[in-house]
Amino acid sequence: MNRRILITGASRGIGRAIAQKLAAPGVTLFLHGRDAAALAETRDAVEKRGAMVMMINADIAESAQIERVVEEVGREPLDVLINNAGIAVVKSFEQVSLDEWQRTLAVNVTAPFLLTQKFAPQMGVGSSIVNILSVAAKTGFPGWSAYAMSKFAFEGLSQSIREELRPRGIRVINIYPAATATDIWSGVEGEWSRAKMMSPQDVAEAVAFSLARPGSVAVENISVSNTAGAL
Numbered sequence: 630m631n632r633r634i635l636i637t638g639a640s641r642g643i644g645r646a647i648a649q650k651l652a653a654p655g656v657t658l659f660l661h662g663r664d665a666a667a668l669a670e671t672r673d674a675v676e677k678r679g680a681m682v683m684m685i686n687a688d689i690a691e692s693a694q695i696e697r698v699v700e701e702v703g704r705e706p707l708d709v710l711i712n713n714a715g716i717a718v719v720k721s722f723e724q725v726s727l728d729e730w731q732r733t734l735a736v737n738v739t740a741p742f743l744l745t746q747k748f749a750p751q752m753g754v755g756s757s758i759v760n761i762l763s764v765a766a767k768t769g770f771p772g773w774s775a776y777a778m779s780k781f782a783f784e785g786l787s788q789s790i791r792e793e794l795r796p797r798g799i800r801v802i803n804i805y806p807a808a809t810a811t812d813i814w815s816g817v818e819g820e821w822s823r824a825k826m827m828s829p830q831d832v833a834e835a836v837a838f839s840l841a842r843p844g845s846v847a848v849e850n851i852s853v854s855n856t857a858g859a860l
Contacts, residue, residue, distance in 0.1 A: 631655055631656070632656045632657070633709075635659040635709070637698075638661065638713040639661055639668065640664045641670075641811070643806070643829045644714070646828075646832065648660055649674055651836075652675035652680035655679075658683070660685065661686075661689070663688055668684050690735040690736050702748070706751040711761070712759070713759075715763075717773070718730075719772050733775045733779050734782070737782075737783060745758055745790060749799065752799050754799070755799075757800040759804065759839070760802070760804070762803050762804060762805050763780045763805060767781075767805070784803070787803050800844075802840075804853065807855060808855075809831070809832055810826040810827065827854065
C-alpha cells in the first residue's frame, strides 16, 4: 500500500531529516521548499532509501502558491501532512517591520491553516497531521517576539483543529523542539552553544515514533530538548 506524505520546508534542516527518516519503499514523499537546489539534494537522499519523490517549489507565504501545492499533491488523500516550514525574525520587537511580522504570520500560521483546511477533508481514519511547533509556543524569549507570536498562535490553532478532527479518527500531533542546530542560527546575532542544541535527526526521530503508533493511538504532544538544558 502506497503511503502519501507531504512535508513542507523539506529543503534542509528538520524537514530534510524527517524526509530521510520516513523514506522507504512504498512511500511517496511530496517535498516542499523554496530553495530548488537544496530541495533536489533532499530528493536525492530520500530516493536512495526507496521512496518515490515529487518536489514542489513554492513560497507558501503566498496563498496562490499554496493552491499550487494542493494541485501538485493531487486529489488522492494524504496519509500524513507535516507542517514543518517556518521562518524566524530575531530582533527587538521595536525593530520588527510590519512586512517581517506579516510574513512570519503567513508562513508559520496561515500556511499550515490553509494546507490543513485543504487536505483534511480527504484524509481517512488513522491518518495524521504533524505540526512542528517549538518551545517558543509555550514560553516567550527576548528578541523572539514575532516568532513566539506565530508559534503561540499555531499552538491554539493546532489544539482546536485536533478536537475537530478527533471524531473522524485523524490524529493531530504537535512536536515542540528546543533549540535545534539548523541554518537558522547562522542569521541570529549572539553566541549560541551548538553543544546544547539537538540535531534535526533528534526531531525526526520523535516524528517517526509518533507516526509509528497504531492508528487508534494518539501521541499528541512531544517536547524534545537536549539534556544539557537551556541555551
